[in-house]
Amino acid sequence: MKTRLLKWLGVLLIGLTGCYDYSSLDNIVIDRFTPEYVFPLLKSEITFKDLAEKEGTNSVVEQHPGSNMYFLAYRDTIDLGLATDLFPISSVSFPDNTLDFGAALTPGFTSFGPITIPFNQAYTAIPGAEIKRVDFTGGIIRITLTNTFSHRIDASISLTSLKNSSGVTHPPINFSPLNAGQTLVRDVDLNGYYLDLLELPNTYNNIKYSATATITSSGNPSLLGNVTIGIAINSPEYQQITGKITYAYNHTDQPYSIGIFNSTILAEQHIAEPKFSLNFINSFGLPSNVNFTRLEVENINGVIPITHEGPNNPGDLLIGSPNTLKNATPSKLCDTTKLVLTSSNSNIENIFDVAPNSLSFGATFNIGDAADPSHDYFVRNDSKFELQSEIEIPLKGWVVTNKIADTVLNVEWPDFKNDLNLTNQEFRIKFKFNNGLPLNMYLQIKFLDTNGALVTQLFDADSEQLIKSSPVDPESGESTGKSLSYSYIAIDEAKYNQMALSQDMIIIFKFTTGGTLHQNITIQSSDAIAIEMSLEASGTVKPKPF
Amino acid sequence: MKKLTILIISLGLAVGVKAQSELTLPFMSDVFQSSYINPTVLPEHTFSLGLPGVSSMYGQFISNGFLPKNIIDFKNDTAHIVPDKLLAELTDKNLLLAYTSLDIFHLRLKIRNGYYWFGVRNNFNVSFQYPKDFLSLALEGNKSFIGKNLDLTNLNLDATLYNEYSFGMALEYNRWVFGGRISLLQGLSNVQFNPENLTIQVDSSMYGHTMNANARLNMAGIPMNGAGDPNFDHAQELDYITNYLSNFKNKGVALSVGATYKLTDRIKFSASFYDLGFISWKDSVTNYNLKGQSEFSGLDILQSYLNGSDIETDTIIDSILDDFDRDTIHQAYKTYLKPKFNVSVSYNLFRRTILGFSASGVYNKKLYPAFTLGISQGLGRFLNLIANISYNQKTFNNLGVGLVIKPGPFQFYVIADNVYPAINPLYTTNGNIRVGMNIVFGRVKPAVGLPYR
Numbered sequence: 001m002k003t004r005l006l007k008w009l010g011v012l013l014i015g016l017t018g019c020y021d022y023s024s025l026d027n028i029v030i031d032r033f034t035p036e037y038v039f040p041l042l043k044s045e046i047t048f049k050d051l052a053e054k055e056g057t058n059s060v061v062e063q064h065p066g067s068n069m070y071f072l073a074y075r076d077t078i079d080l081g082l083a084t085d086l087f088p089i090s091s092v093s094f095p096d097n098t099l100d101f102g103a104a105l106t107p108g109f110t111s112f113g114p115i116t117i118p119f120n121q122a123y124t125a126i127p128g129a130e131i132k133r134v135d136f137t138g139g140i141i142r143i144t145l146t147n148t149f150s151h152r153i154d155a156s157i158s159l160t161s162l163k164n165s166s167g168v169t170h171p172p173i174n175f176s177p178l179n180a181g182q183t184l185v186r187d188v189d190l191n192g193y194y195l196d197l198l199e200l201p202n203t204y205n206n207i208k209y210s211a212t213a214t215i216t217s218s219g220n221p222s223l224l225g226n227v228t229i230g231i232a233i234n235s236p237e238y239q240q241i242t243g244k245i246t247y248a249y250n251h252t253d254q255p256y257s258i259g260i261f262n263s264t265i266l267a268e269q270h271i272a273e274p275k276f277s278l279n280f281i282n283s284f285g286l287p288s289n290v291n292f293t294r295l296e297v298e299n300i301n302g303v304i305p306i307t308h309e310g311p312n313n314p315g316d317l318l319i320g321s322p323n324t325l326k327n328a329t330p331s332k333l334c335d336t337t338k339l340v341l342t343s344s345n346s347n348i349e350n351i352f353d354v355a356p357n358s359l360s361f362g363a364t365f366n367i368g369d370a371a372d373p374s375h376d377y378f379v380r381n382d383s384k385f386e387l388q389s390e391i392e393i394p395l396k397g398w399v400v401t402n403k404i405a406d407t408v409l410n411v412e413w414p415d416f417k418n419d420l421n422l423t424n425q426e427f428r429i430k431f432k433f434n435n436g437l438p439l440n441m442y443l444q445i446k447f448l449d450t451n452g453a454l455v456t457q458l459f460d461a462d463s464e465q466l467i468k469s470s471p472v473d474p475e476s477g478e479s480t481g482k483s484l485s486y487s488y489i490a491i492d493e494a495k496y497n498q499m500a501l502s503q504d505m506i507i508i509f510k511f512t513t514g515g516t517l518h519q520n521i522t523i524q525s526s527d528a529i530a531i532e533m534s535l536e537a538s539g540t541v542k543p544k545p546f
Numbered sequence: 547m548k549k550l551t552i553l554i555i556s557l558g559l560a561v562g563v564k565a566q567s568e569l570t571l572p573f574m575s576d577v578f579q580s581s582y583i584n585p586t587v588l589p590e591h592t593f594s595l596g597l598p599g600v601s602s603m604y605g606q607f608i609s610n611g612f613l614p615k616n617i618i619d620f621k622n623d624t625a626h627i628v629p630d631k632l633l634a635e636l637t638d639k640n641l642l643l644a645y646t647s648l649d650i651f652h653l654r655l656k657i658r659n660g661y662y663w664f665g666v667r668n669n670f671n672v673s674f675q676y677p678k679d680f681l682s683l684a685l686e687g688n689k690s691f692i693g694k695n696l697d698l699t700n701l702n703l704d705a706t707l708y709n710e711y712s713f714g715m716a717l718e719y720n721r722w723v724f725g726g727r728i729s730l731l732q733g734l735s736n737v738q739f740n741p742e743n744l745t746i747q748v749d750s751s752m753y754g755h756t757m758n759a760n761a762r763l764n765m766a767g768i769p770m771n772g773a774g775d776p777n778f779d780h781a782q783e784l785d786y787i788t789n790y791l792s793n794f795k796n797k798g799v800a801l802s803v804g805a806t807y808k809l810t811d812r813i814k815f816s817a818s819f820y821d822l823g824f825i826s827w828k829d830s831v832t833n834y835n836l837k838g839q840s841e842f843s844g845l846d847i848l849q850s851y852l853n854g855s856d857i858e859t860d861t862i863i864d865s866i867l868d869d870f871d872r873d874t875i876h877q878a879y880k881t882y883l884k885p886k887f888n889v890s891v892s893y894n895l896f897r898r899t900i901l902g903f904s905a906s907g908v909y910n911k912k913l914y915p916a917f918t919l920g921i922s923q924g925l926g927r928f929l930n931l932i933a934n935i936s937y938n939q940k941t942f943n944n945l946g947v948g949l950v951i952k953p954g955p956f957q958f959y960v961i962a963d964n965v966y967p968a969i970n971p972l973y974t975t976n977g978n979i980r981v982g983m984n985i986v987f988g989r990v991k992p993a994v995g996l997p998y999r
Contacts, residue, residue, distance in 0.1 A: 020968070020969055020970045020971065020972075024620060024623070024625060025625050025971070026623070027623060027624040027625065028624070028625045028626075028627065029624055029625070029626055029627070030626075030627045030629065031619075031626045031627060031628045031629060033629040033630075033685050033686075035684070035685060035686055035687030036686065036687040036688075036689035036690070037687040037688055037689060038687075038688060038689050038692065038748065038753040039753060040749075040752055040753050040754050040755065040842060040843045040844040041844050041845065042844040042845055042846075042847065042848060043752075043754075043843045043844030043845070043846055044844075044845075044846045044847065044848035044849065046848050046849060046852070050848075050849050050852060051852060430752065430753075432751070432752050531848060532752045532843065532844055533844060534752045534753045534844070536689070536753075538687065538689075545624075
């Protein structure tokens with residue numbers, strides 16, 4: 001019995017414990033599997049304002065008060081013709097004058113004087129100008145007296161033209177004693193003083209001063225010698241120059257970027273009622289005008305001039321003839337002149353048909369009027385022309401075609417097969433658009449090799465419509481609702497492999513307006529588009545063997 | 547080494563569970579360690595001593611999610627793990643377990659009609675429960691969950707390291723033997739993630755994901771840096787280790803009780819339960835809570851993109867997380883040992899031949915039962931052999947063996963509940979092995995020679 005049991009136990013053990021051939025597990029792999037993933041990528045709602053208005057640029061999207069219609073404005077402000085550039089006054093040294101006692105000195109004299117001698121000195125602070133007065137905020141007048149006598153001189157200089165803000169002449173500058181053979185220098189701070197350069201009745205640019213001197217004998221019998229007076233104005237800084245001043249200032253090129261069309265490569269479009277306006281804020285106290293020598297827009301095809309059309313009305317921006325600019329007065333620091341080109345006084349409505357990417361002008365600013373006898377005009381040290389420009393593009397019009405192209409260079413394509421052991425990969429980007437904008441949008445991407453030759457393109461057709469325009473009111477051109485649409489971009493392994501042969505991509509985006517052909521549509525502030533984007537991705541994973 | 551790696555990989559793609567009952571150990575009453583299962587076992591020796599590191603080393607793994615043979619195809623000398631078959635095998639609760647136990651010390655003495663012992667051992671277990679959806683997500687992707695519920699609620703993790711200080715005794719009373727063990731548990735480290743709700747719904751239109759979470763991650767005894775984040779930079783410093791091992795602030799208790807009834811000289815019935823206990827984690831505790839719902843339908847970044855602004859991904863992630871109520875607190879918590887039981891009957895077929903049958907199980911959210919039929923054969927004074935077969939972890943192919951050799955006072959033993967991994971790993975969902983050497987002497991019963999001498 002015991003033997004039988006033990007035998008059965010042995011059989012059971014052997015039966016259950018047959019040797020396993022572990023070599024069958026020498027090679028283990030996980031079979032290929034094909035996961036399919038879906039991810040939401042993007043969910044945003046944007047208005048046209050978000051689309052068109054970019055931080056760091058001069059473009060803004062706004063509405064006029066009381067209007068729901070958007071307009072796109074490119075605004076810029078520049079300063080032209082700064083007074084400190086146009087009318088600098090520099091240091092000047094005037095020729096020396098001489099104080100000579102002449103025959104009044106006789107041998108054996110003990111003392112003579114005082115005597116006073118007046119002097120006039122021409123001062124042309126601004127060439128060609130008749131300056132009545134210069135008010136200073138800085139600089140000095142340097143007076144140098146040199147005594148070549150063998151005797152002592154006691155002298156003083158009175159700068160008759162130099163007055164303080166109350167009109168009181170600067171006190172005499174004392175040079176006593178000025179010993180034999182000695183030179184003395186005195187500086188007078190100009191800050192808070194002005195030079196009265198008018199010698200009545202009608203002499204301008206004139207500095208008056210006088211020298212008073214007494215000579216005291218040193219016992220030397222020599223009577224030879226004199227006192228030379230040197231005057232210089234060093235590093236003057238003016239606050240205002242008053243007089244009769246004229247100047248012609250050429251500003252040859254002033255460009256403005258129109259960003260919205262920067263990437264447009266083809267356009268058939270029309271923008272209704274655009275406007276170009278310039279505000280000249282003139283702080284020169286001089287009669288001024290500006291003459292536009294050219295005003296034009298430019299796109300990739302060339303330059304198109306903007307012309308004024310019709311009668312000249314006040315406020316029109318004239319091209320080729322002077323536009324009078326209001327100027328500052330003693331009681332008004334500056335004055336503003338607004339000049340405008342609209343669809344009713346120019347060809348500006350047509351020039352946006354070509355999707356220009358810049359606007360530029362050249363102009364001559366004429367400052368002062370030679371025919372005007374007044375000498376009470378002025379230039380301040382901060383006088384300038386502040387030029388505020390605005391290109392206003394109402395979002396109203398029609399677009400049959402507007403193609404925008406952006407190039408992406410040196411694309412590095414992931415190697416799914418070798419880096420991720422992934423084959424048969426398929427991607428599908430799924431879009432959901434709920435579009436309240438009256439715009440249709442299309443997409444195409446072209447893939448180019450290193451020689452710029454086309455390798456493949458995303459869609460076989462010229463372009464694929466991604467977004468469908470919202471319904472449009474036939475009368476007002478306004479959006480009347482939203483259009484829900486789904487779009488897909490599918491890329492299979494074959495397509496991807498072709499794409500991966502490329503180096504650069506050109507993304508071509510086309511949009512057209514909704515409604516009927518050539519119907520003006522209007523983009524309103526309430527128009528928005530909700531975009532959702534998801535990714536469907538699948539691929540066969542081939543795990544590496546253990 | 548490669549075979550070992552293959553074996554481990556073939557047995558599991560994921561993680562671990564709580565310790566499973568040992569099935570063969572109860573049949574080896576001569577070995578002190580059998581008292582871990584049944585405190586009423588009566589050994590042959592009056593004295594047993596276990597020295598650190600050599601007395602007992604135990605390792606166990608379980609992967610009950612799939613049977614390897616069902617997911618592997620052999621083609622061209624290559625074993626192909628077939629993902630589709632793997633997914634077909636999995637259920638909504640699949641367990642992976644790694645468990646080790648190392649005896650540090652024990653001393654057992656017989657005093658009059660009773661046996662008394664004191665023992666210390668270190669236990670470490672990592673258990674991971676994963677739902678089928680977890681692997682489906684990796685192998686099939688999330689597309690198959692469109693319009694459905696991706697339920698990860700059953701994604702649980704529990705890792706515990708603790709020391710067990712036990713005092714036990716077994717007393718004979720007429721035909722009865724009563725035994726018990728009470729243990730002081732010294733919790734060292736624990737990580738526990740057991741969400742009440744963790745689901746993701748995928749919208750069928752644009753694939754928006756809605757996440758619902760009500761989950762807490764508990765951690766205790768994990769080294770942290772000044773910012774309160776787990777950091778192991780100082781974990782190897784002597785001061786840290788000394789403080790760590792002498793920290794008794796995370797205490798717990800465990801109880802084991804058993805009874806044996808000797809119906810006749812040949813038939814015995816025995817029943818016991820063990821590992822009924824808990825550890826209260828109070829020191830170095832951090833709890834991370836996540837509760838709420840968040841919907842992610844895509845990034846709202848178009849405006850930033852059009853403006854050329856930087857896209858702050860951290861902010862976006864934070865805004866998603868902000869949808870949830872999140873907090874980090876330091877609140878004591880308890881973890882429970884997984885209680886186990888063993889009921890057995892043995893029949894002394896011959897003088898040193900014992901047949902036995904046992905039903906055992908562990909309760910870990912649900913009952914994991916096992917049934918074992920075994921035979922023990924003594925051969926001479928120094929050798930004892932055990933063989934058994936069990937139904938365990940969904941399989942019948944669990945062939946257990948045990949061997950005890952006692953040259954002099956040294957009692958060497960090796961026990962495994964399932965040697966089938968070595969025989970045919972393709973039919974394996976679990977395995978364990980216990981080896982060690984006790985020092986024993988003082989026979990209670992007279993030495994017996996070979997049965998056929």
